[in-house]
Amino acid sequence: MTDVKAELREQFMDAFGGADYPVENQMDLVPALPNGPGTKFEAGDVSLTAMEMAAKLGSEQEFPYDDVESLVDDILEGLEAKGMI
Template identity: 45%
Template sequence: MTEPDTEAIRRQLIDAFEGADYPVSNPIELLPALPNGPATTFESGEFSMSVLELRDGAQRTDGATDGFPYETPEALADDIIDGLQDVGKLP
């Protein structure tokens, strides 16, 4: 079993979302930027998750709400990574 590379996932997220028109106010505004639309996946090691699964998989366990609006793809990627780590999907 290959451990996922969290930084590789972060870079993939930034690359996928950097084409969005920032600031973005909701997840729907991100879809046109994705290379494969809603079928876009992010993979590293044993980790593989579609963009649609990310929404559910990255729900924070600390009670935080989503961080919209986002000003940069880096801020969005960081929140997704934090959420995935909070729920144990990434180390």
């Protein structure tokens, strides 16, 4: 796993870990984010807000998610598939 991917994984786990699982859609994740949709994730030369990720990864995610690990796995796979990391 690249350093960027590992850093992002840690940030996503922290940010989305406080959501009330299971989550049915992206909006269920917003209350868990420290700065709502404007929450920024940064690692290496990658910088994304939660809103940017939601817009770009909507088709990559398969809600509902029962736990943070499966959500974060799909986010990272989606970012890789889109060439964003």
